[in-house]
Amino acid sequence: xxxxxxxxxxxxxxxxxxxxxxxxxLFLLTIQINSQTKTIQVCTTCDVKTIKKxxxxxxxxxxxxxxxxxxxxxxxxxxxxIHLIGEDFPVIDAENKxxxxxxxKADNFSISGFKIKNVGMSYTKEIAGIFVSHSNNFVIKNxxxxxxxxxxxxxxxxxxxxxxxKIIGEFKTEATSGNGFHLWKCENMRIEKxxxxxxxxxxxxxxxxxxxxxxxxxxxxxxxxxxFMFSHKNEYHHNEFKKNGAGVxxxxxxxxxxxxxxxxxxxxxxxYGLLLxxxxxxxxxxxIFEQNTIGINIDGCNRINYKNNHxxxxxxxxxxxxxxxxxxxxYNNFMHNAFDLSYNSRLNDNKFEANYWxxxxxxxxxxxxIGDIAHRPVKLFSYVVNKxxxxxxxxxxxxxxIINFSEKVSPVFTPNNLKDNKPLMKxxxxx
Amino acid sequence: MLKILKYSIFDLLRSxxxxxxxxxxxxxxxxxxxxxxxxxxxxxxLMNIIIVxxxxxxxxxxxxxxxxxxxxxxxxxxxxxxRSKIFMGQYLGIALSLTLSLFIxxxxxxxxxxxxxxxxxxxxxxxxxxxxxxxFIFVALAYNIALSTENKIKGFGYAILxxxxxxxxxxxxxxxxxxxxxxxxxxxxxLVATMFNPIDLSRILILLKLDISALLGYTGAVFKxxxxxxxxxxxxxxxLFLWVFIPVLRMKFKLxxxxx
Amino acid sequence: MIQIKxxxxxxxxxxxxxxxxxxxxxxxxxxxxxxxxxxxxxLIKCLLGMVIPNKGSIFIDNQSILKKWNYRNNLNYLPQxxxxxxxxxxxxxxxxxxxxRPKKANEKELIGLFGLKPxxxxxxxxxxxxxxxxxxxxxxxxxxxxxxxLDEPTTGLDPIALIHLKKQIxxxxxxxxxxxxTTHIMSVVDEIADEIVFxxxxxxxxxxxxxxxxxxxxxxxxxxxxxxxxx
Numbered sequence: 001x002x003x004x005x006x007x008x009x010x011x012x013x014x015x016x017x018x019x020x021x022x023x024x025x026l027f028l029l030t031i032q033i034n035s036q037t038k039t040i041q042v043c044t045t046c047d048v049k050t051i052k053k054x055x056x057x058x059x060x061x062x063x064x065x066x067x068x069x070x071x072x073x074x075x076x077x078x079x080x081x082i083h084l085i086g087e088d089f090p091v092i093d094a095e096n097k098x099x100x101x102x103x104x105k106a107d108n109f110s111i112s113g114f115k116i117k118n119v120g121m122s123y124t125k126e127i128a129g130i131f132v133s134h135s136n137n138f139v140i141k142n143x144x145x146x147x148x149x150x151x152x153x154x155x156x157x158x159x160x161x162x163x164x165x166k167i168i169g170e171f172k173t174e175a176t177s178g179n180g181f182h183l184w185k186c187e188n189m190r191i192e193k194x195x196x197x198x199x200x201x202x203x204x205x206x207x208x209x210x211x212x213x214x215x216x217x218x219x220x221x222x223x224x225x226x227x228f229m230f231s232h233k234n235e236y237h238h239n240e241f242k243k244n245g246a247g248v249x250x251x252x253x254x255x256x257x258x259x260x261x262x263x264x265x266x267x268x269x270x271x272y273g274l275l276l277x278x279x280x281x282x283x284x285x286x287x288i289f290e291q292n293t294i295g296i297n298i299d300g301c302n303r304i305n306y307k308n309n310h311x312x313x314x315x316x317x318x319x320x321x322x323x324x325x326x327x328x329x330x331y332n333n334f335m336h337n338a339f340d341l342s343y344n345s346r347l348n349d350n351k352f353e354a355n356y357w358x359x360x361x362x363x364x365x366x367x368x369x370i371g372d373i374a375h376r377p378v379k380l381f382s383y384v385v386n387k388x389x390x391x392x393x394x395x396x397x398x399x400x401x402i403i404n405f406s407e408k409v410s411p412v413f414t415p416n417n418l419k420d421n422k423p424l425m426k427x428x429x430x431x
Numbered sequence: 432m433l434k435i436l437k438y439s440i441f442d443l444l445r446s447x448x449x450x451x452x453x454x455x456x457x458x459x460x461x462x463x464x465x466x467x468x469x470x471x472x473x474x475x476x477l478m479n480i481i482i483v484x485x486x487x488x489x490x491x492x493x494x495x496x497x498x499x500x501x502x503x504x505x506x507x508x509x510x511x512x513x514r515s516k517i518f519m520g521q522y523l524g525i526a527l528s529l530t531l532s533l534f535i536x537x538x539x540x541x542x543x544x545x546x547x548x549x550x551x552x553x554x555x556x557x558x559x560x561x562x563x564x565x566x567f568i569f570v571a572l573a574y575n576i577a578l579s580t581e582n583k584i585k586g587f588g589y590a591i592l593x594x595x596x597x598x599x600x601x602x603x604x605x606x607x608x609x610x611x612x613x614x615x616x617x618x619x620x621x622l623v624a625t626m627f628n629p630i631d632l633s634r635i636l637i638l639l640k641l642d643i644s645a646l647l648g649y650t651g652a653v654f655k656x657x658x659x660x661x662x663x664x665x666x667x668x669x670x671l672f673l674w675v676f677i678p679v680l681r682m683k684f685k686l687x688x689x690x691x
Numbered sequence: 692m693i694q695i696k697x698x699x700x701x702x703x704x705x706x707x708x709x710x711x712x713x714x715x716x717x718x719x720x721x722x723x724x725x726x727x728x729x730x731x732x733x734l735i736k737c738l739l740g741m742v743i744p745n746k747g748s749i750f751i752d753n754q755s756i757l758k759k760w761n762y763r764n765n766l767n768y769l770p771q772x773x774x775x776x777x778x779x780x781x782x783x784x785x786x787x788x789x790x791x792r793p794k795k796a797n798e799k800e801l802i803g804l805f806g807l808k809p810x811x812x813x814x815x816x817x818x819x820x821x822x823x824x825x826x827x828x829x830x831x832x833x834x835x836x837x838x839x840x841l842d843e844p845t846t847g848l849d850p851i852a853l854i855h856l857k858k859q860i861x862x863x864x865x866x867x868x869x870x871x872x873t874t875h876i877m878s879v880v881d882e883i884a885d886e887i888v889f890x891x892x893x894x895x896x897x898x899x900x901x902x903x904x905x906x907x908x909x910x911x912x913x914x915x916x917x918x919x920x921x922x
């Protein structure tokens with residue numbers, strides 16, 4: 001055991017790739033089997049008929065194989081570094097009892113291959129399919145959950161990997177459903193290739209740092225696909241967020257990297273592709289925002305670089321609602337949005353340069369790919385709609401075109417210096 | 432009626448203006464699709480053109496045809512044909528020939544472009560559908576104006592004013608009243624006001640498809656029910672039918688007491 | 692043939708027909724005369740159903756014709772201004788009118804009579820006023836109907852065509868047709884009219900033969916007789 005500690009020390013872990021981690025895990029398992037570890041089989045006809053029993057029999061590094069079948073168990077406590085492997089998705093049916101199925105407080109454990117269902121709802125307790133607290137170095141993968149209150153709750157954990165899990169909720173109300181992944185005070189976590197739908201928040205992170213969220217699909221959740229609070233220095237990429245009630249919210253966090261994500265079809269009154277609130281020093285690169293009511297709602301965010309993002313057919317591509325300073329937007333595509341930009345003040349301290357605007361109708365005589373006259377992305381009509389939302393029904397009418405044109409000629413209501421002086425003539429890496 | 436319809440179409444299809452209109456749409460389609468090759472942009476530009484221009488052309492063609500064929504109409508009136516059939520035949524003749532110009536003029540470039548393979552087929556069909564409705568509505572309105580106005584110049588003037596009113600001025604008043612009465616709940620008012628203008632109604636119908644993401648950003652429950660479900664679409668289509676039906680009905684009524 | 696009783700028509704404030712009564716018997720040529728604005732055209736249009744009277748009744752062959760349209764199958768009308776769809780050729784126009792009216796037509800004879808053969812394939816927009824009027828005449832006379840109404844038939848016609856027109860009218864009369872005609876050319880009236888119906892202020896001021904008119908006004912010349920009536 002001692003021999004492995006350096007490999008899994010916090011310093012090295014973050015640098016390793018997931019694959020490497022899995023290989024080491026496998027390596028670890030083989031060594032364990034070869035050394036004095038044992039395996040325990042659980043099935044309805046075996047000597048050991050319940051998972052709970054198997055755990056009491058097991059020691060650190062032992063492996064428990066659970067065969068296919070239905071196990072009506074809850075409150076399965078794990079406090080040892082064991083490996084729990086379901087074969088052909090054995091079902092653990094909680095029969096709507098208001099207790100978590102697995103409650104884990106251990107290091108170096110793994111759980112995989114289970115199907116957990118019917119975890120009861122409670123207004124007072126946090127109940128999950130798998131509840132982990134105060135644990136380090138663990139893997140939870142390939143599990144399926146249906147009709148669970150919370151999917152995963154993780155508190156004060158470090159170096160955990162959650163991958164290839166699938167959580168399907170039943171679209172209840174916001175008050176009666178829990179989150180798919182609920183992380184609180186965690187560090188160095190990886191959430192990868194999971195699918196979450198029909199829960200309250202797909203993935204919820206609060207006080208989580210140095211973690212990676214990647215290649216997940218979070219769709220049709222009642223509130224947010226991904227919800228981020230006070231969680232600094234995280235990175236999320238290659239995720240898909242689709243048709244969530246309110247899109248994705250990233251709030252009160254610093255040094256976040258968001259790239260290669262897709263945010264689409266998040267429709268509704270308070271629905272965003274991405275809601276940024278009090279975010280500083282972030283990188284938002286190579287994302288796609290398509291057909292959201294609001295592509296990005298930016299509220300009190302500073303020093304964020306937006307680059308190579310695609311904003312396609314959103315209601316509002318960008319909507320500024322609080323004081324935002326020194327943000328830089330460059331090399332983004334703004335295509336066929338009802339409004340490219342909605343601005344709440346007449347002052348502008350943000351830089352828009354070298355973006356492609358499908359509404360730009362200037363010319364490029366010197367053929368350098370950059371329009372010869374500046375583009376003003378804020379329309380008078382967006383100002384009118386901000387003041388009187390009902391006027392939205394006049395969108396794209398001739399009258400609106402006329403007033404927009406007159407505002408363009410002589411800006412009165414919109415910030416005078418808000419313009420892209422180098423509008424691109426062609427979209428960047430067209431999709 | 433079918434005979435009159437046949438001859439009106441026949442007559443209009445030989446008219447230079449039908450071809451001008453046809454070639455306009457044809458070249459517009461080709462320019463939009465092949466010069467910028469961005470189908471979304473093409474659809475948006477086309478929408479702007481269709482909801483403004485189709486009513487204008489329909490109006491002008493309507494009054495022009497009425498006044499130009501006045502004497503011939505009198506000849507027809509002396510024939511053993513029912514009055515309303517003569518005018519319905521002419522009305523349908525104009526509306527159908529305009530529809531034909533629109534449909535073929537825009538259809539050819541889109542077919543060349545490979546529309547039937549692209550996902551934009553629905554958007555395109557909706558545009559055409561709205562264009563057809565606007566043709567039928569505005570030719571009917573123009574005929575109403577012409578039937579009520581003996582003087583050709585005045586008739587033209589009223590027709591153009593009607594178009595200008597519905598295309599621009601109405602929306603101006605609409606917006607100003609929305610801004611003025613900002614303090615009151617206005618979502619029902621704004622939906623009703625939309626219904627009273629066929630151009631606004633057509634625009635909303637297209638927006639339901641094109642800009643649904645923006646329309647759903649508004650808070651009102653009425654809006655949400657209207658835009659968020661199929662109700663909005665079905666209701667708008669029904670009202671558009673009414674917009675054809677009522678002017679035609681008035682035309683028939685007017686004809687009963689009209690002297691030629 | 693025609694009975695008109697108490698016919699009233701106002702255009703806005705202007706009273707055009709003011710309780711007009713008129714009976715026209717079957718057969719013969721009736722010239723409807725009167726000063727400008729006396730209501731000639733309005734009377735004809737009432738007969739045709741193009742103008743709808745405010746009051747009164749019109750019977751043709753003892754059938755009320757108000758709000759009907761079938762009776763027009765037995766009526767030929769020559770409008771005052773001949774203006775046709777400009778994109779059609781003469782032939783197409785004739786075929787079209789024939790098509791609209793399911794009745795036998797003898798247009799060939801009339802085309803020959805008015806010398807329209809060379810124009811048959813020409814577009815109507817390229818025809819002169821006189822030629823258009825000839826086309827107009829063909830369209831009117833090609834059907835065999837009991838009642839023929841001619842509104843200023845002589846407009847724009849050359850002397851030869853005029854002679855043919857008179858002959859044609861004579862021929863129809865001999866066939867027992869009833870012909871109503873309005874014109875300002877008194878020589879034509881003198882030549883072909885059997886009876887004169889003189890309208891003034893929306894009423895029938897005189898109805899009788901040309902001779903009776905001359906006798907009443909003590910004038911030998913028809914033109915002077917008419918002028919006398921107006922004064």
